[in-house]
Amino acid sequence: MLTPQPRRVLIGIGGGIAAYKVCEVVSTLFKNGVEVRIILTNSAQKFITPLTLATLSRHPAYTDENFWQPIYSRPLHIELGEWAEVFAIAPLTANTLAKLAFGMADNLLTNTVLASTCPVLLAPAMNTDMWEQQVVQRNWQQLATNSRFHTLPTASGLLACDRVGAGRMAEPPEILAYIQSLLHTAGKRDLVGKRVLISAGGTREHFDPVRFIGNPSTGKMGLALAQAALHRGAKVTLVHGPANFDIPLGIEVIAVVSAKEMQEEMLGNLHSADVIIMSAAVADVKPREYAHEKLPKRSLPEALALEAVPDIITELAKRKQPHQTLIGFAAQTGDIVAPALEKLQRKNLDAIVANPVDQPDSGFGSDNNQAVFLDQQGRQVKIPPCSKLQLAHHLFDFVSG
Template identity: 55%
Template sequence: MTSPKVAPHLLVGVGGGIAAYKICDVISTQVKAGWSVSAILSETAAHFVTPLTLSTLCRRSVLTDADFWHPQAPRPLHIELAETATLLLIAPLTANTLAKLAYGLADTLLTSTVLASNMPILVAPAMNTRMWEQPTVQAHWQQLQQQPRYHCLPPTHGRLACDSVGMGRMAETSEIIAYLDSLAHTHGQRDLSGKHLLITAGGTREYLDAVRFIGNPATGKMGLALARAAVHRGARVTLVHGILSEPVPPQVTAIAAETSEQLQAAVMQVWPTADWLVMAAAVGDVRPATQYAGKLPKAQLPTALPLATIPDILTMAAQGRQPHQRLIGFAAQTGDIEPAARAKLAHKGLDLMVANAVDQPGCGFGTQENAALVLGSDGRSHRLARMPKLILAHHIFDLAQAWLT
């Protein structure tokens, strides 16, 4: 897979619900990123967000069912949309539209376009908790997930517009945007389907006492991007994480591990059931040789700090690996990154090493973008220029799929 050279044409179907206002941020973000965006506004959605608002953001007229039945169109509108759009987002997805999609009904412009197209469809439901929990709604949701072209972002838990607290909030717009970016890269393919990926992220803290520790500036952004990309490609993901600067993506099983010892224990527990281990966490190399209970008074702080070496988790995982398991390591380096990365690749018994230069502007810890040198155990190498970390994650998985399977 490669990223598309032509900007995607996104068609947004806006359902009738208070969450409709959130779709404005999605449209605005993708238009600014160079995407072409069209929108279909349902009759009920127009009560929550106006056609003028969406047409201004899309830079083109918003479509409604009135346009669907217009007699002067040169071609059937739903056919035209199905042939020109490359991605379809339906958000908020209402219980009514969910039922129509599950049963293949086509009585509106939106549902007719769905049936006339083969494009990937991302859906993000939003509704009252009792509505969401109805057995019929859940059955329709399960039906939709069985169809490969549908990519489903489940609602989240929180306070709803009706003041109740529970499941039903539409997924955050940042998650919707990230999923759209993934679909633009993968074209909806789920090439990691059936695989269980164990991914680590974030930095560890090695405590001297209750409040002081040895740490690093890792924020977990790269590991989170890898987890997000893997889920979008169909994988089952377990994320063992240290300190993170962002929430864990939906549909990811998360295990928190603040210290290297905790992270090691979690990894070794999950690893026997995983297919790939992607070690993106910035695990400490050393810890204080002595850990003190409580907070040491400043006057009692040691003037010299004896250190103990932390065992290498990847090396431990490699020693007990099964034939089908694959190991991918990450190396944060400065200067000439290749020699040290190649040495680590061989010494740790890895299949793939991803090296990045943390001393380069705009790359490394805490940044939104990254660049990398990917090295294979068979001697192959590939340089990835600076790009958003989510897209970099997809390129890494592209190479892993090509080189390791």
């Protein structure tokens, strides 16, 4: 049996204070078994040393000194360009951005971009006034229309220059997620022009302002689906219940609490969606009565009267158009396939994801998952344990295949 080859990521670091964040990216990639090579510009070395990056990646970090020394069997920029599966540049400075926009190559970093064919992920960082300059935005938009370049928007906040505004580099988890996506898709944007509507997390059905019926869903699977769709070029709307996670820029977010609220938002956004994914763990029942003030402990009922909540995915299935694809989730214990297959047929879904919630490191709250995909054509595809982002990409592969 052949041993899988490690994935290969090349990281270019520009001159900016945000360079320190790249240490977390490099360290996490290495811990996950990814081979990492690093290029630093001369300006980058003012903020972070090659020794630091070499220690984290377990491989020498390259600078322009290496570029101009004939000590390699092949030109270094050619060797690195052919080696990389994904090339991430973070932080991307205004200077390097301008060079890439005009195809200039005057250092190791920019020469390697031209000598490579892999997808390039760009994570800019700069002062707000610099970022908002018309010429900088022109260069940014020019690269954004190039299918080879994948762009992470800047965030707003307190910058190192004490300015509050746009220009903050994307945080390491967002960069890492996009790198993982590109390793899966090789830069494919098969969802460009599509709108994807996703529900995520659990709902809460309150019987007073502080008590509710709920479930352990954290929304991580729905977030992963939203990230995967975004990275593949879709316009994404995420309707989520109470959750504690950061949602990447570029995703339209609608926060809800109850099943009724989620139903209203899902049905209200259905008409514009091409793909609808119900990954939320929606309540089946709710308390029949609601107290507008907190009930004293002594006043709590011995038996809580319940009533059914509307079945959101059934309503979506009734209203969906022929061009739309509706995908459900079935969180199960024990035999996961038979109940999911029954749900697929009974609710007239296009596909369903059966995932076990009684297996280690899978299901609610976990960063990983496993599943069986089923569709109306009789296909069944088993996905072994993997990250939830990988599972999300496998699902989009399945429904587009």
